Amino acid sequence: MMQPIKTIALSFAAVLLAGQAFAGATLDGIKANDSLRCGVSGSLAGFSLPDSQGVMQGLDADVCRAVAAAILGDSEKVEFVPLSAQQRFTALQSGEVDLLSRNTTWTLTRDTSLGLDFTGVTFYDGQGFMVPTSLGVSSVSELDGAAVCVQTGTTTEKNLTDFFRATGMSFQPVVFEGFEESVTAFINGRCDAYTTDASGLASIRVSNVSNPDDYVILPEIISKEPLGPVVRNDDGEMFDVVRWTVFAMLNAEEAGITSENIDSFKGSEDPNIARIMGDEPGMGTAMGIDDTWAYNVISQVGNYGEVFERNVGASTPLGFQRGINALWTQGGLMYGPPIR
């Protein structure tokens, strides 16, 4: 009686284990699998959240797609792995995912002591507070004694404590594992204030409450939260590919190349554009990938501006302004080093 069960167990295990042991450098492993395993949050609207059809949507998810397009030539060859805040670094360290694109804040400790490297910033954020208008509070300095709703497992929780300790004010934290519980608790008045990244506050104010005017986002930003993709530090080529994929999207926006019009740039005389189009050789092979990598990224996923607008921009329910995430030419911080 036990024999067939054992057989099932073994075959089940064998199938699941297949292709898990990765071979040497990350980039070769991705090519061998013909698929990029990308760790995402999977539960944050605008960054990575499955839509009704079960397709992962969001800025973080599109970064995964762009990297897959650069390496494999096909933005659909991504396997999204949803990870909790606690799991994310272990999953990357152990090779369960090749790339972590999960609204992760770039800090010195994380960059140096976890065996990981941040490749750059795809979204500049900062932590802020939101309060009900009826409270009559206009500055965070008036929050002494407030109950504050916050989500656990994030830098937010620590920043909150640091901020109140630094200013010598008291507060009562109400800490939640899940996003929706924390927001629901705040809206129902369980807490006086809600804190998270400013982008998150804007989206809650727009989409979670019946009347946005009942809530104000306080002007102070208490921390810097640069969010970006992370790779293991055992593969320099992978690091370069991810970093330059994002830069290519920035450069394309700067040059006015979009997924719609990219084919009209074919055979352009401008050497800067020619290098993005892959017409001038050498830009991809230096990283161990195809020369048309940037073309693939832009044509299949779009430039940074398109990705931003599609997922979190003014036309979406989240309705973010570009702000500091605008290109450097428009007063923002997004700056793509030259592709040459």
Added chain:
Amino acid sequence: MTERTVQPHEDWSRPPAATTGAIGWMRKNLFSTWLNSAMTLGALYVLLTTIPGLIQWAFIDAIWGDNPPEVCKNVPGACWSFIYEKYRFILFGVYPWEEHWRPLLAMIIFLTLIFGSCIKPLWALGKWIIAIWVVGLTMVGILMWGGILGMEYVDQSQWGGLPLTLFLATFGAVLSFPLAILLALGRRSNMPAIKAICVAYIELIRGVPLISILFMASVMFPLFLPTGVSIDKLLRAVVGLILFSAAYGAEIVRGGLQAIPRGQYEAADAMGLTYWQKMGKVILPQALRITIPPMVNGFIGGFKDTSLVLIIGLFDLLYTTRLAFQDVNWRPYFVEGYVFCALIYFCFCFFMSRYSQWLERDLVKGQNY
């Protein structure tokens, strides 16, 4: 024990109160004493205050049909349009949209296997049941993974929703069974070292919450593997569930073993059977028969416990429900989502618990013929 004969001090000159019909029934069952009457009135009050409001919310004021989220704004009733929009996501998670017929079919096969195994006359098939399960599970595997017969390959990281919940529960239960038997035998063994190991394992696992085992599987386990080797998240969760339910299963099996009269052991020994012959051919067949109802109860517990895998980021039924109302357009309608999800869990668990109760009575009946 509740019927009372007419008390002597009652007024004999009046005609006897109705003891049959609706009034008699009410007298007997609802208003037999003043305490009973008070309880009845209290229960009626609770019913009257909750049920109409619930019906109003769920049916009368509710929005039905495939509507955009704007229609539900400021409506006092339930917004079932949310379920219309999201039910496929809740049921199948991130499985590719065009391929949803595959998990659906796989689920049907799976449920047929489970329901079929519950039908007692079919138990006569004996070993064939196992063969049918193997064939069925192979078909389920082919359907879910694909990659052959022109079906697109779908990685297990994309599995989700109800099929995932069912798989986790079933594999957790089925695969833990052999381990549970070994542990139970080990615990009753007269080799001290083996007994000590089994007792330590069982008590350790039973002493900690499942959440810590899953934490271990997700955060700690990767650190225990050699560099460069990683095991799939789904497999880690299944292993965690197996290790967890094996400890509980072992105690159930031990109960069954203890219920077998000593004479059976001695008779088997007297016939010169080896340990494994004795256990495999004499003791276990009897012991396992007794343990079927508690095993089904254990399975119900395991089925509900699979909801905890959301902590390690697997898209089980509860997690897909929660993700469905993460969608910024549908965030206010989480109650509808939870109700839908709770109903699914309830249907399965209720059926199984009724089945186990029936089985228990049936087995008792079988013993007394």
Added chain:
Amino acid sequence: MTIQHQSSDVQAAAPARAAFYNDPTVRAIFWQVVVCGAVLALIGYLVSNALDNLARQNIASGFAFLDLPAGFAIGEGMIDYDPSNTYLRAIVLGVLNTIKVAVAGIIFATIIGVIVGVARLSPNWLVARFATVYIEALRNVPLLLQLFFWYALLVEALPIAREAYGPIMGFYLSNRGLNVPLPDDIGFVFPLVGLLLAIAGSVWLYRRNKRIHDATGETPNTIVPVLIMLVVFPFLGWVAGGFPTAFDTPELKGFSFNGGGVVSAEFMALWLGLTLYTASFIAEIVRSGIQAVTKGQWEAAGALGLRRGQILRFVVLPQALRVIIPPTTSQYLNLTKNSSLAVAIGYPDIVSIAGTTLNQTGQAIEGIAIIMAVYLTLSLSISAFMNWYNKKIALVDR
């Protein structure tokens, strides 16, 4: 049960010794060595991998972090804590929070479970149906889902702090939780001592009267002296303490209540969820325990002229208790372990705090080890206590 005669074809001449590898003692030792060796090898392999990985990834190990400042705030707890305290103190706080909810849950789950279990067998049709619906609805839905539901309900249904219900004798109820007044005078120790004395005296009196009842069949009055003690002793204490009147009452100040004590909404939701869920299981145990008492016992007690309530209390429940205790113990254990789901609704229990700790220090192994050690200790304590109680009430064979 060891088999003495291994070889059935014993030769007529010298009683041939079985080959040494067929000797059951040798075999037993052999298998034990093999199994122990395999288990040790597996553990050794995993540990060496872990050490290797930790060293390679520069992850610190050991429990030195316990002495470092935690740096995160915790919403509620029974001991003083602020973010500059150590991780150790934070973890102790978490353990106390877990114990608090587990104890409260066990007490109330038992009460509700017994009531519902008895109600399920009630002759009142409506009440019995109610109990059945309650049991089936709660048993068959995952606890995690129920916790989400209760928390959402509490936070939605109760008013915000500024519109709190109350004050009723200094108590306020809002979606922050229940704010209660606390005595604020050292003199209040005396009435407390008086109350304890009264309870001790009541227990002594109850036992003494029971002994008299068992020996002589007389029933000395217990209720009246107990009530007198419960009123008089604390009052005397209050007098001895110098008539203290100062109460630290909660007051709405700034954002929320200052002063007094608070039972937070998170605690209430978790407690409610755990209690009602576990009660549905205990109710079933109680029901089957009562049904395990044979019908003859009911009929005999009925023939003696006892009322239904008396039959339950004096005849059926004491017998049913022996069937009820062992499965109830495992429900208590389940409740304690299920309290680990607190993290989902924001109650700072040990899992929540150890989780934050392992997230901040990156020391996953130590964090999980702490969680497991805490629950193991709690589980073993509950088991030990219930085993002691079970032995105490076990049927004494005469």
